[in-house]
Amino acid sequence: MGAGYKCMKYLFIVLNIIFLLFAIAGIGVSIWMFVDPTIPLHFMQKSNDYLISTIIILIASIILLIVALLGIYSVAKEARKALIASFCLLLIIVVAEVAAGVWGYINRDKLDVHIRTYVQKIVREDYDVDENVRSLFDTIQSKMYCCGALSPMDWTKGQVLYMGIKNSPSIYNIPQSCCRPGVSPKECATATHLEVGSNPDSNIIYDRGCYTLIMTKLADNICTIMIVGGIILAVQVLGLLLGLILSCSMNRSHRYKA
Structure with a gap:
């Protein structure tokens, strides 16, 4: 049991280092979304929705960062309460990711229509009256090598x-x-x-229209996106299982010591 427990501890630390890297990457992406106007999502959502999306990614990344730090600390110091807190936070992230994925899949057709309509509205109405929108869309067209929404x-x-x-x-x-x-x-x-x-x-x-170009690229890379998302989710679920096992093992160990 001692050797197996140590192996699980080391594996758990490795997983939390991976979570730490994910968190740093997520924080970097959210900052990039704040400062770079050429990100396609920037003009595929209303400004308030885009801001909310960016904030959600930032908050989720910070929570994952806390999960990683708590996980490493809990195993290093045999702190069961920290391990439970790490487990609960990670569970919230996993549930939110699964819920978002299911919701997006169910509403994919509505989302596609909504985004296409919004981008067309930018071209037909907002471009001529909003200087910020005009500057943003010009930057996107020149950098993405596209023109208009659909054509x-x-x-x-x-x-x-x-x-x-x-x-x-x-x-x-x-x-x-x-x-x-x-x-x-x-x-x-x-x-x-x-x-x-x-x-x-x-x-x-x-x-080629900008919306058309983005949707084509997404369709071409959907398998890669799903594989990467599945790997990330699998790593998180493995982290949950190891956290649960280690928590139970720590509880028994503390009882024996008592």
């Missing part, structure tokens, strides 16, 4: 081609942040000022 044609903003006789045809403007690298300012200015009904030059203008 560059989103910048027509719902205008339709007038089929009758008209002296001045309807014009729509595409932001110059949609121009490909290496295009001269003159070519870019010409290519982004078009009549409604005409298609942008794909040699000058990015031909």
Whole structure:
């Protein structure tokens, strides 16, 4: 029993070091989300929702950091109360992760429609009236090599081609942040000022929408995301099981000493 107990203690410490690394990474990601406006999630949610999401990630990472420190301390000092506290906090994180995953899977179609509608609203309504939104979306288009929500044609903003006789045809403007690298300012200015009904030059203008590009990348990497998420969850569940076993072992050990 002594050798097995020591092995479990060492394994538990290793798991908590992994939790510590996860926590540091999570805190780093949340800080990155605060300061970097080019993160795709930034324009796929309302500003308040994005802020709440970032805060939740930060709080969860801090809790995981506390879990790791309590776990290492409890085993090193044979502190059963610290181990129980670590177990309870980790259990809260696991339950929250599973609940969020199940909710996201059940509501995936509604979420997709909501996000697509919101990004289209940014292009059609918010871009022209909000300087912060305009600056953010321009940065995203230029860095992600995309244009509009679903395609560059989103910048027509719902205008339709007038089929009758008209002296001045309807014009729509595409932001110059949609121009490909290496295009001269003159070519870019010409290519982004078009009549409604005409298609942008794909040699000058990015031909993929930002929302479409992000969803495509997510679909291409969904298996990797699920595998990584499953590994993280499995490590956490293993931590819960070891914590429970060690807690019971510590309790028996303390009774024997008494």
